[in-house]
Amino acid sequence: MNSLGAAVVAGTGLPEQAGRRTPAGPKGAIGATHVMELREGLRSLYQLDNAYGGGDVRSLARRHLKRVERIVNTGHYPEAIGRQLQLVAGETAEHCGWLYYDADDQEQARRYWGEALETATVLGDDNLAIMVLASLSMQASYEGRPRQGLNLARAAQDRARRYGSPVLMSLLASREARALSLLRDDSAATRTLIESMRLVERGERGRPSPDWAAFHGHAELDYAQGLFYTEAGHHGSAVQFLRAALAHQDRTYGRNRALYRLTLSRSLIQAGEADEAAAQAIESLEHLEEVESGRVTRRLKEVTELLRDVDAPCAQEAADHLTEYAETSGAA
Template sequence: MPEPSRSKELPASLLTNPAMIEACRVRDFGRIFQLVKTRAGIYPSMIARRCDLTPSRVGEVTAGRRQLLHMDVIERISDGLCIPGHMLGLARRGWESPQGLTVTPRGPVETPPGDEPLAAGLPGADVDGILALAAEHDLSPSMLDALHSSIADYWRRDDEHGGETLRPAVVGQLRYVVNLLKEQRPTPMRDGLHSIAAELARLTGWTYFDARQYNQARAYFTEALGLAKAIDDRQFAANVLACMSLQATYQDKPGDALALVTAAEDQARGAGGTPRVLAMLAMREAFAHATLGNHSATHSAISEAHTCFSRISADDPDPAWVAYFDEPKLIVDTGIAHGRLGEAAFAEPLIADALRRERRSNHRGRAFHAIWLARTQLQRGKLDEACHTAMDALVPAAAVCSQRLVGHLREFYEQLEPLRREPAAVAFEARLRELLPRQISGSPRP
């Protein structure tokens, strides 16, 4: 990003103000916007324009009626208001580096006594060099099977623990496979490597999406699309586009979500997508329509998903990556789509039924679905049930590293604000602070 003009910089007195430092530390953007207005004369309309936000959203945040949790929005605020990245828990922003900085070459550094240089001809100890050594053998179909098995294991561990700790291993394996693609190989082997690399890139993108680091997620999803395109795997390309559609719903971009999932459905149908794949995509389309608030289109997409699912046969050549979309997943996603529309009476029994059938080892899925069930119960005025259900989500939530999951918990916590003094809400907050104290440290207190 180019260096901002001096006229856009915040006064040093504001950036060093203890109130501003603390507001940035806990990402209290309502307080930040108030301080920017009173201390720097930057009014809400100007904040909205600089940060690519709507004036109404800036007003809601300033009034304390809404929080900003999405990483790309936080980055836009840092860049738009010239708040140094470290103050908001971000990496150093591009505009913070002085322009025209040159580095003067230095002379050779003498080797300290006792530190012998590497013997000539030995590769360096960098990761790429090590992986290149590992690649110096012929590939076999059994090796490709082993790589596919490791991906299945990564997904299982992602469900149980979240993707944050897995990411270095996944990225390392992605680099390894891409390195193998640099060599000439028979077409079946090369296509197999492209398929594995595409799956690893999608998984990496998913781990960033789950961490709410949306720019990085989009970069890896795009890489996965390119790898799938190289072997004309349009069903997998549809899967990646569906992931990007889901991410767009989290970024409050329902129009993009609908465009992406529509493209995904076109890809899948053109490739003779299986009924299970088409059912999964129809449900993602329902999510996009529900986020747009389009009731009839949402109901139509839900109906299409169930119709496609009813056509599933044991003989279908389903790709491995869609096996997760079973009957409980269809049911819970149907409930969530109704929940997104505010149709809590339809949503509650569906989500409750699916939750009873959820695998115990799928900690993140159980936590997500319990939170959705709690939200629908709260919409129906069932405060005690909602708080009890939400407490059931806390133990699996504490076992998983997922900022996306934390965001859902915070939203439910904020919805309790008018009822915060009720005994059930008090009990839930106490349990929340016991199990996940850091995740809600910036949330409002009664």
């Protein structure tokens, strides 16, 4: 673990949690307090990932999952507590899948998401199943399998409708729209994005969304709209939405801000706005110094290569800065 990761982890106290054992109840039984501690550890992992990306968090998440699995397999507990422990294990496996996805290790992401989906099936837990299906849809689109991404998003929607959460349905609609745009069904993608935006506006009046969907909102939808216009080749329109996504993104989501700014720089290059593209690329370095994410690193390389192809001094200077950063940080 690098020095940044060590400092961040030390500040959360998570390793202390990972090694601590709350005294067991009567006859060594595991109880509700243990479940609460394990959930608090998982919540800390979410917060670290949101702020700094998944690079340094993966090893902690694996250790947390092993701890939960050890308790599941060796602890003594009543049936109701056992179900909660297995659910924490499934949710932690799902988060491990996300962390490997963010690191661009898609095989490992699939393995962990498969574990989580198995747990959801055994327990009959719709919330966990919806979360995994949404993640698998996102991954399928990312890997160039949009038809599968579409089917997975719709399977998640079928399960989610009964819960009446507009924000959750908005999130799943945005995953569906992403797959449709990659399938070049632009009219259907547009309709689905409009519906996703309408649903998120209703969020405060509907049933609350699950905690794992808390990140979804206007910034995510602006970003999705920007990607849609990018796929359609309308780079000027993409720039407008990507600017809005960056403006709306909460500063606690450091990894997302880095990704959004680099994506904005890419669209500015494609729209012929070399000066602003170079400026946004340079400004992204402030975020990149705090973030470790394989997806962000991939976008950094893409933007650097595009800047190299622009015949403008500002673009060449920005490309030099990005290259220097990648070489010194190990992201090259």
